[in-house]
Amino acid sequence: MSDSGESVEDFRHRARGWIAANLGPVQPWDLDQDCADDAAELVAVARDRALQRKLYDGGFAGICFPREYGGLGLSPDHQRAFNEELAGHEFPSRFMVPTFTPCAAILLEFGTPEQKARHIPPILKGDAFWVQMLSEPGGGSDVAGATTAAVRDGDDWILNGSKVWTSRAYWADWGLCLARTDWNVPKHQGLTVFMLPLRQPGIEIRRIERLNGESEACQEFFTDVRIPDSDRVGAVNGGWTVGSRWMFHERMAANSPYVTRPTGLSGGGTRGSPLVAMAATAGRLDDPIARELIGEARALDIVTHSLNRRLAAAAASGTANVDGSAIGRLFHGMAAVRRTTIAFDLAGSDAAAWSEADEAENGAPGMDFLLRQVACIGGGTTEIARNVVSERILGMPREPSGDHGVAFRDVPRGPSR
The missing domain is CATH 1.10.540 (Butyryl-Coa Dehydrogenase, subunit A; domain 1)
Structure with a gap:
């Protein structure tokens, strides 16, 4: 009940x-x-x-x-x-990802009552559609190495810098942004999270065109953007505490209890016809290799569904390892790559070269194959997920870091001279 x-x-x-x-x-x-x-x-x-x-x-x-x-x-x-x-x-x-998770989830967890009353309804x-602004042009997967800076100015903050790979920012309403607020402490200790409307002076949004011609990912440039302190999420220089939970909710994605999404809906792989129809078009329904590939894809779907349920139940219980979502992130990335490869193999020659008519009938397994690694990059790389699983779940030794305990302003950045 x-x-x-x-x-x-x-x-x-x-x-x-x-x-x-x-x-x-x-x-x-x-x-x-x-x-x-x-x-x-x-x-x-x-x-x-x-x-x-x-x-x-x-x-x-x-x-x-x-x-x-x-x-x-x-x-x-x-x-x-x-x-x-x-x-x-x-x-x-x-609306589900990233608005409901991680953005709304973070507001619920760290926002003030006034912030939640203003933004959740x-x-x-x-x-209101929200986006998350974590990645930076020079940061790769090192989220804590953010150089987009916010400087205090009375009751406001002045934001300068750039974020990149922000999905659908060109029509979004609000953004959740991780910024550097203290350069004199180690990198994890000098970060703060802010929320900001994306349609205001000082914010320039540029589209990024990918191999397949789509340009939903964006890069944002901030020039003296003024943010009231009332739009700060969490404590000053407490951004890594917020950010750690932020990345947890990001990895949860469709497994989050805040997300409304039909059960069984595939989250990666092919955009076109079901694999059985693809094999039929290629004349391979009686091919035992093709049938084995279809069976493998179905097994991946079953495991994905079961893993989603297990991770969601564990997160809801509050007793599971908080980093368990990295298991789901890793599996989903690898499974999406494999599903896409299976579709490419089933489609045969139509996957290697296709016309618009072929794409209308079978989707675009060739283009999906060329872009397959996106599933292992967007939403946090699978390499980072592997590190989280090994270090925080399995208890293996942490990867050596040359910037541990060093003030961020003293950490070398860019090519050495």
């Missing part, structure tokens, strides 16, 4: 009826596909905002969010039941 007194099964029954009456079938853009152009993307964004508002008006937004901020105050089991009933139906995919209503 939840605090509201509604059992999971009663909630499931209510959700099932509402979903059937109000939500249509899953759409291609719900499967994390790229839209044909910016106009189509903005149409899809508007649709997702409307879908999120529909969930809110129907009483199914923020299932695990506190009631005082517009949520339902229910349990992760209630969210899991809703996700299971949502299978096969449309949902506001763009618009998120639940679909009025």
